[in-house]
Amino acid sequence: MIELRHLGKIYKTANREIVALEDINLSVQDGEIFGIIGLSGAGKSTLVRCVNLLEKPSSGHVFIDGEDITEFDRKSLLSLRRSIGMIFQDFNLLEQRSVLRNVTFPLEVSGVKRAAARERAMELLKLVGLSDRAESFPSQLSGGQKQRVAIARALATNPKYLLCDEATSALDPNTTRSILELLKRINQTLGVTIVVITHEMKVIYQICDRVAVLDQSRIAEEGKVSDVFADPRSEIARELILPERIGISWQKTSSKEQQEEV
Amino acid sequence: MFSEMLVKLWENGIIQMGIWETIYMTVLSSLIAYVIGLPLGVILHITDAEGIYPLRWVNRILGLFVNFFRSIPFIILMVAMLPVAKLIVGVSLGNRAMIVMLVIAASPYVARMVESSLKEVNAGVIEAAQSMGANNFQLVWKVLLPEAKPSLIIGSVISMVTILGYSAMASTIGGTGLGQIAISYGHQRFNPDVTWCCVILTVIIVQVIQEIGTWIAHKTDKRYSGGSAVK
Numbered sequence: 001m002i003e004l005r006h007l008g009k010i011y012k013t014a015n016r017e018i019v020a021l022e023d024i025n026l027s028v029q030d031g032e033i034f035g036i037i038g039l040s041g042a043g044k045s046t047l048v049r050c051v052n053l054l055e056k057p058s059s060g061h062v063f064i065d066g067e068d069i070t071e072f073d074r075k076s077l078l079s080l081r082r083s084i085g086m087i088f089q090d091f092n093l094l095e096q097r098s099v100l101r102n103v104t105f106p107l108e109v110s111g112v113k114r115a116a117a118r119e120r121a122m123e124l125l126k127l128v129g130l131s132d133r134a135e136s137f138p139s140q141l142s143g144g145q146k147q148r149v150a151i152a153r154a155l156a157t158n159p160k161y162l163l164c165d166e167a168t169s170a171l172d173p174n175t176t177r178s179i180l181e182l183l184k185r186i187n188q189t190l191g192v193t194i195v196v197i198t199h200e201m202k203v204i205y206q207i208c209d210r211v212a213v214l215d216q217s218r219i220a221e222e223g224k225v226s227d228v229f230a231d232p233r234s235e236i237a238r239e240l241i242l243p244e245r246i247g248i249s250w251q252k253t254s255s256k257e258q259q260e261e262v
Numbered sequence: 263m264f265s266e267m268l269v270k271l272w273e274n275g276i277i278q279m280g281i282w283e284t285i286y287m288t289v290l291s292s293l294i295a296y297v298i299g300l301p302l303g304v305i306l307h308i309t310d311a312e313g314i315y316p317l318r319w320v321n322r323i324l325g326l327f328v329n330f331f332r333s334i335p336f337i338i339l340m341v342a343m344l345p346v347a348k349l350i351v352g353v354s355l356g357n358r359a360m361i362v363m364l365v366i367a368a369s370p371y372v373a374r375m376v377e378s379s380l381k382e383v384n385a386g387v388i389e390a391a392q393s394m395g396a397n398n399f400q401l402v403w404k405v406l407l408p409e410a411k412p413s414l415i416i417g418s419v420i421s422m423v424t425i426l427g428y429s430a431m432a433s434t435i436g437g438t439g440l441g442q443i444a445i446s447y448g449h450q451r452f453n454p455d456v457t458w459c460c461v462i463l464t465v466i467i468v469q470v471i472q473e474i475g476t477w478i479a480h481k482t483d484k485r486y487s488g489g490s491a492v493k
Contacts, residue, residue: 078396085393088386092386092387092390093390094387094408096409098484105394105404138484153394157394
């Protein structure tokens with residue numbers, strides 16, 4: 001379980017303070033897909049980075065499986081990060097490494113032997129449907145393929161949690177859908193708990209169990225996706241949901257005709 | 263067509279020797295300058311406020327040190343550093359002293375070249391590696407340096423050409439090479455064709471270094487499918 005307690009983050013610049021997060025309280029249950037939605041600048045990216053302490057919170061606590069990781073020393077923190085996978089909007093693959101060596105990277109970092117790492121990486125590439133591209137380089141892949149490699153890489157160390165920071169925002173609608181399906185499958189078959197950050201309501205609608213709506217550094221609303229969707233109580237949730245609701249009903253009728261991109 | 267001097271220099275193998283000395287001085291100095299400059303560049307990069315291990319004072323002091331040496335024109339630095347050369351290699355004249363000078367002048371230059379190559383590495387890739395629990399050593403060794411490799415190679419070519427330029431000033435402290443031939447046999451004894459011969463040979467050496475370097479950089483860069491990326 002991931003628990004955020006009274007989490008706050010303030011960026012200090014030379015002449016002023018910028019509040020990125022204020023009194024955030026959240027729990028992500030094991031096995032669920034939890035969505036965090038908000039407009040750009042709402043603090044989503046900062047929030048997700050507080051979960052693996054890529055950003056250090058200014059106040060509050062982060063509990064992972066009951067342990068307060070804000071009090072971890074550097075060594076425990078590094079080993080904790082190996083149990084939390086993360087994928088990004090821009091994929092962030094190592095451009096000078098082959099697909100296979102991108103996936104073995106986290107294993108190398110945690111000291112797994114080369115042969116075992118390769119075997120594990122091939123397994124994962126099979127899972128994401130890219131076994132035949134193991135020797136390719138990222139520059140030779142499409143956006144969707146790059147994100148699949150990034151997912152394989154994030155799963156290499158068998159993490160319990162997967163953080164997705166706008167993972168589909170750079171992808172076209174078809175590719176977005178296939179990546180979301182992959183994430184859903186990973187959640188269901190491997191039991192990985194997934195935290196999804198997005199500004200697109202349809203991402204939440206398609207795969208999330210629960211959602212938190214972030215507005216101006218605070219949580220405006222939180223609940224089951226079906227509830228929030230049916231009856232958005234906050235201003236910001238209505239703003240995010242209503243135009244999308246129309247969009248999604250349209251998409252559902254037309255998506256069958258669209259071809260699946262791999 | 264050629265002056266007697268040029269013919270004599272060629273027949274006695276002095277020009278050939280000059281070519282060799284210029285090349286070996288440049289290559290050797292570049293190698294040593296990288297042994298010193300590469301770690302310096304890495305430290306400058308990672309201790310920066312935006313780096314993976316910000317250390318304000320180390321960065322400041324190192325930056326000042328590098329800027330200090332970079333702001334002195336080579337010909338002045340060379341004269342000023344004569345005692346240092348004597349301390350390190352026992353002599354303050356000749357090629358050995360010259361290599362010390364070249365290394366002193368080139369290391370800070372190399373450090374800045376390395377720093378700027380590392381700056382080109384996408385911050386997102388570093389963050390991704392951090393999210394996987396990579397420690398700082400792994401970030402440098404497995405992410406920063408390999409990802410910056412093509413740019414580092416291009417940078418080393420630029421550094422080598424600069425060092426080659428410096429090496430031509432060797433004759434001032436009794437160093438040898440094409441620069442010395444151009445000055446003492448060409449300029450001082452009024453044989454412009456000797457000077458021009460040295461100029462052309464230097465240009466050719468620079469071109470060769472440049473071509474080989476660019477070729478290697480392109481060959482190792484996996485971002486273009488034209489290189490060895492296609493297997």
